[in-house]
Amino acid sequence: MVSSPKNFLFLFLGLAGLTLATSGIALINLGGMNFPIAILIACLQASIIIYYYMHIQSAEILVKIFAVGTLLWLSILILLTFNDYFSRYWTTNPSLWP
Amino acid sequence: MHHEAIRIAGPVTTMSGVVDQLYWFLVFLTVLTSGLIIFLMLFFAVKYRRRPGHEVSHVVIEKTGLIEAIWIGVPLIVFLVIFFWGAKIYFQQMQVPAGALPIYCVAKQWMWKFQHPEGKREINELHIPIGVPIQVTLISQDVIHSFFVPAFRTKMDVLPNRYTNLWFQVNQPGEYKIFCSEYCGLWHSLMQGKVIAMTLDEYESWVDRGKKEPMALKGEQLIAKYGCWQCHQRGSTIASPIFDGLYGGKVHLSDGRTIVADETYIRESIVDPGRRLVAGYANVMPTFKDQISEEEILQLIAFIKSLGVSPGPASSEKTP
Amino acid sequence: MTSSASLEDSALMAENRKRTAELGMWIFLASEALLFGGLFLAYFVYRYSFPQAFAAGVRENDLILGTINTIILMLSALFMTLGILAAENDNKKSSLSCLIMTAFLGLTFLGIKSLEYSHKFQHHLYPGGVFMPEKNWPVGERIFFGLYFVMTGVHALHLLVGIGILAWLIFVLSHKPRVRDSTVWLYTFGLYWHYIDLIWIFLFPSLYLLGRFG
Amino acid sequence: MNEHPDKENYLMAGYGWRSWFLTTDHKRIAILYMLSITFFFAIGAFFALLIRLELLTPAGDFVSSATYNRLFTMHGIIMVWFFLIPSIPSVLGNFLIPLMIGADDLSFPRLNLASWYIFMLGGIFTLISILFGGLDTGWTFYTPYSSSYASGQVLNAGLGIIISGFSSILTGLNFIVTIHKKRAPGLTWGRLPLFIWAHYATSLIFVLATPVLAVTLLLMIVERTLHIGIFDPSLGGDPVLFQHLFWFYSHPAVYIMILPAMGVVSEIVPCFSRRKIFGYKMMACASLAIATLGFLVWGHHMFVSGQSVYAGIIFSLFSFLVAIPSGIKVFNWVATMFRGTITFSTPMIYAFGFIGLFTIGGLTGLFLAALGMDIHVQDTYFVVAHFHYIMVGGAIMGYLGGIHFWWPKICGRLYPKGWPGLSALLIFIGFNLTFFPQFLLGYMGMPRRYHFYPEEFQALHVLSSAGASILGVGYIFPFFYLAWSFFRGPRAEPNPWRATGLEWKTESPPPVHNFDQTPIVTEDPYSYEEKP
CATH class of the missing domain: 1.10.760.10 (Cytochrome c-like domain)
Structure with a gap:
């Protein structure tokens, strides 16, 4: 499992490259696409770190379950709260839905 | 009109009767289920208590799947019935009928200030006609309060940054207590008021008294x-x-x-x-x-x- | 009971100890994720209510310093991993130097962060004080900077605690003849360090990028 | 004193403050927790009695409104965070989890001691906030009152709760890793006692919910000191967001309080019915289901708080789904007694009390989950009665039942006959007399946290206050006879109740390393049929 330092160097360059990319893209006005691209790159960087730096692939199945469980709980917190914020102004008469 | 906090007897508003039906059904369900469980528990306790003549049974119940399914399925169905019933009432209580008489209420730390569209303003007292749906638009000047009239079986929080609405249609004239049911500070328990329901013509004459300034x-x-x-x-x-x-x-x-x-x-x-x-x-x-x-x-x-x-x-x- | 059996036992023990520590750290990181999850929830809710104010706030933040900071943290993550690798190869000298480099990079990150804070203080953008006297900022702006300070502050606090533990680890390792048998401590701390980097990877776009050109 | 003088039990293993305050032995830490939460329980109960005394009369003439508001706030804070949440997990869980899975200690013993010190640090902050005048925000800290209008020690109390929250996270983490990593050979997941399943589910909630509380109170404190406007409506903030964040923790927190008590009852009922637990798999899954579904239902605290109609409907549906696992548990306990050989010792009496009162508490929860009904009974004494039925009728009954059930194992001595039965009866009568009238008060419209109230409610309040005094007396008895038995009670043999479970296979009180050699588990958890 012990991969050579050279691999980690490439990983770092990849991550740094992604950071420069996301900063650069943020300067260009892509209309609605800015938001998803920035989040996508952040998720990509995050998965690189979790997979290679934190060696989750060599960890036990239990650790993977906890990692996925954390994402699930974060999504519960965010989705159910936004469920309230999105539907707050749908007054009960549907004609006024945005 | 005799003074009285709430009236369990006849329905005071169109919705309070509906809520009471759900209440009595739930009370019946609770009494039935807890009675069944407590009776069964005590019955088993007495029937199978350790005593000299009592033979210890070694039968091991294997097939528990069916009975488990029963006491998952039956509560599930009953719960869904209650859920839909409650949701229907909630929908009706949250949907202000068209043509409701608007009343504007500003809640301030420890008092209720009402405004009628005809311009009449009152503090801690709200005169309303019966038989007409009333919509109370609520806003708070400071903290979160909650406009609660037990007799009408309805309540709505009063938020400082948003208007919230509450409607009721009173059928019987009388005085009904208003409480603030969201803790709002030192004199939270002082923040009480009265809804005075009057017949339509009494209300008309009441509103016309004093200078009219809509x-x-x-x-x-x-x-x-x-x-x-x-x-x-x-x-x-x-x-x-x-x-x-x-x-x-x-x-x-x-x-x-x-x-x-x-x-x-x-x-x-x-x-x-x-x-x-x-x-x-x-x-x-x-x-x-x-x-x-x-x-x-x-x-x-x-x-x-x-x-x-x-x-x-x-x-x-x-x-x- | 030949020595090889006891050797293999102790290897099993070490493996078990590592797995236990790893599981414990991952569960702790789960709770920390929920901690920052609450902050991100507040951020997204107010971004939904004040899109323009948050976009203006993002433009106020210095992009160059933010990008440099992100790369610095990634570099520190690299050195942390190299430090663990060196420790596993029982190369004490290079492991210690990598760890010292990681701590140094962490401190430079905090230095740049305090540089940004001082910029904001000059523009009176700090919460609590006289807020935004110059321009007529929309209301959401105050919440953006309030959240900016809370989120980056809690992250910086975690980083500070991390650097403190790292310094203690370096001190302990420097006195140990063989580095090999304390890799469990380093490996577990490495997870925590990478987690701090992970949080910053999500903090950086939310506070420096999203809405720059909304 | 023991038959095998050479094998030191954990109580004798050291004297002086160093052996107690620097111990990493999970059993001694459990006793430290027991003493500290008993201390906090005394404070909380004292405030409760003052509240009930004040509510005897409609006019607020016993204490001033400011004092009354502080009383119910501190009663809430202390009882929730410094008694109920740590009670069964930190005392019985700490003591029994390593014993039940055949381990010598928890996975991180030093972390266990650290979590006790962090808990006490949090307690000190809260006591400071009480001594310097207390706070009157209610244990729910609703903004904008708590962040912009409240005077008083909001900062100290908030910090105290955040710190005690970290103690819960560390305890939960310790339990999860121990249950995964330190089970005895042969102890598969299907053979784990249900006490362990319940604490596993509770630890999941500890780890996943408590951090959100820490963030929420941190934001409230920052809002109060630095006015960043996050919850302040005049600066654009939304107070309902605070309620979302707060209840995301606080509803799973009520499952933290009840799940361990369910674990205790799942141990007591089979032992005193001499029957295998009915539907072991369903009971284990029910614990996990409660823990996971418990995170989806927090919106039922906010049906009338300006939350959207559609969110309310979704939260109400989930609230009904979370009620089903609790139903499964109650039915399975009663089914366990079928064809058993039931003895009426004290733990079993408390288990009866738990099942009866938890059933009533749970079913009244349906009133609050049904949307149409909740509009009327929200923020009234109906809610107060509901959660006291679950917390006092459920969690405290479970805690007392567990203490009595494992008392011989904890201190190697038996408690006296007679007194426990009397105190259990007093507690049961006093409890029902205190809280059942509050259901009626709630439906008649008596709002929560009222210092003075209309005269129509006085009759029920007098009943409730009378019940409170009986309940108070009922709670005093266990202090005395358990303290007496700790020092002078008759010696107990390793397995006085002839119960199954690894903790009964070692001496009582157990030696420092629990087991001479790690036990091998071969049989199913509750094999009571083979040993009548």
């Missing part, structure tokens, strides 16, 4: 006083949205969203203009945050409403 009229005077016409009128030099047909219409915001101009949006535009800017307008309007009181804002909104409710997006076209 809220819409006062709203118009306020608009002149605060100089809103300088911008918000056709032909004014500074481009700004006009009020005709604003209320209820769709407004296209500068960030691309379209919302419905309800009371909260209008109040927000007065108190914090830059928050939801109309598309195509600059954020130049000064804030009137601490200059216009909540009651006056309600009067301004009443005036804007009186300019007609427009379904179409008339309000966002520019002045020349």
Whole structure:
């Protein structure tokens, strides 16, 4: 499992490259696409770190379950709260839905 | 009219009877189920208690799947029935019927201030006619309160940054206590009031007593006083949205969203203009945050409403 | 019971100890994720209510310093991993130097962060004080900077605690003849360090990028 | 004193403050927790009695409104965070989890001691906030009152709760890793006692919910000191967001309080019915289901708080789904007694009390989950009665039942006959007399946290206050006879109740390293049929 330092160097360059990319893209006005691209790159960087730096692939199945469980709980917190914020102004008469 | 906090007997409002039906069903369910469980528990305890003649049974119950399924399935069905029943009542209680008599209520730390559209203002007392749906629009000046009338079986929190609505239609004249049921500080328990339900003609005579100054009229005077016409009128030099047909219409915001101009949006535009800017307008309007009181804002909104409710997006076209 | 059996036992023990520590740290990181989850929830809710104010706030933040900071943290993550690798190869000298480099990079990150804070203080953008006297900022702006300070502050606090533990680890390792048998401590701390980097990877776009050109 | 003087039990293993305050032995830490939460329980109960005394009369004439508001706030804070949440997990869980899975200690013993010190640090902050005048925000800290209008020690109390929250996270983490990593050979997941399943589910909630509480109170404190406007409506903030964040923790927190008590009852009922637990798999899954579904239902606290109609409907549906696992548990307990050989010792009496009162508490929860009903009974004494039935009728009954069930194992001595039965009866009568009238008060419309109230409610309040005094007396008895038995009670043999479970296979009180050699588990958890 012990991969050579050279691999980690490439990983770092990849991550740094992604950071420069996301900063650069943020300067260009892509209309609605800015938001998803920035989040996508952040998720990509995050998965690189979790997979290679934190060696989750060599960890036990239990650790993977906890990692996925954390994402699930974060999504519960965010989705159910936004469920309230999105539907707050749908007054009960549907004609006024945005 | 005898004074009395609540009346369990006959339904006071159209909705309180419906809520009571759900209540008695739930009470029946609780008594039945807990009675069954406690009786079974005690029966087993007595029947199988350790005593000399008692032979210890070694039978091991294997097939428990069926009975487990029963006491998952049956509660599931019963719960879903209660859920839909409760949701139906909730929908009715949250949907203000058209043509309801509007009452405006401003909650302040430890008192209720009411305004009638005809201009009558009262503190901690609310006179309403019976037989007519009443809509109470609630706003708070400081912390979260909660407008709770036990007899009407209804309650709604009063938020400081948003209007919340509550409606009821009283059928029996009488006095009904108002409580503040969300903790709001030192004299939270002092914040009580009375709803006085009267027959229609009694209410008419009550409202006409004293000088009549409808809220819409006062709203118009306020608009002149605060100089809103300088911008918000056709032909004014500074481009700004006009009020005709604003209320209820769709407004296209500068960030691309379209919302419905309800009371909260209008109040927000007065108190914090830059928050939801109309598309195509600059954020130049000064804030009137601490200059216009909540009651006056309600009067301004009443005036804007009186300019007609427009379904179409008339309000966002520019002045020349 | 030959020595090879006891050797293999101790290897099993070490493996078990590592797995236990790893599981414990991952569960702790789960709770920390929920901690920042609450902050991100507040951020997204107010971004939904004040899109323009947040976009203006993002433009106010210095992009160059933000990008440099992100790369610095990634570099520190690289050195942390190299430090663990060196420790596993029982190369004490290079492991210690990598760890010292990681701590140094962490401190430079905090240095740049305090540089940004001082910029904001000059513009009176700090919460609590006189807020935004110059421009007529929309209301949401105050919440953006309030959240900016809370989120980056809690992250910086975690980083500070991390650097403190790292310094203690370096001190302990420097006195140990063989580095090999304390890799469990380093490996577990490495997870925590990478987690701090992970949080910053999500903080950076939310506070420096989203809405720059909304 | 023991038959095998050479094998030191954990109580004798050291004297002086160093052996107690620097111990990493999970059994001694459990006793430290027991003493500290008993201390906090005394404070909380004292405030409760003052509240009930005040509510005897409609006019607020016993204490001033300011004092009354502080009383119910501190009663809430202390009882929730410094008694109920740590009670069964930190005392019985700490003591029994290593014993039940055949381990010598928890996976991180030093972390266990650290979590006790962090808990006490949090307690000290809260006591400071009480001594310097207390706070009157209610244990729910609703903004904008708590962040902009409240005077009083909001900062100290908030910090105290955040710190005690970290103690819960560390305890939960310790339990999860121990249950995964330190089970005895042969102890598969299907053979784990249900006490362990319940604490596993509770630890999941500890780890996943408590951090959100820490963030929420941190934001409230920052809002109060630095006015960043996040919850302040005049600066654009939304107070309902605070309620979302707060209840995201606080509803799973009520499952933290009840799940361990369910674990205790799942141990007591089979032992005193001499029957295998009915539907072991369903009971284990029910614990996990409660823990996971418990995170989806927090919106039922906010049906009338300006939350949207559609969110309310979704939260109400989930609230009904979370009620089903609790139903499964109650039915399975009663089914366990079928064809058993039931003895009425004290733990079993408390288990009866738990099942009866938890059933009533749970079913009244349906009133609050049904949307149409909740509009009327929200923020009234109906809610107060509901959660006291679950917390006092459920969690405290479970805690007392567990203490009595494992008392011989904890201190190697038996408690006296007679007194426990009397105190259990007093507690049962006093409890029902205190809280059942509050259901009626709630439906008649008596709002929560009222210092003075209309006269129509006085009759029920007098009943409730009378019940409170009986309940108070009932709670005093266990202090005395358990303290007496700790020092002078008759010696107990390793397995006085002839119960199954690894903790009964070692001496009582157990030696420092629990087991001479790690036990091998071969049989199913509750094999009571083979040993009548």
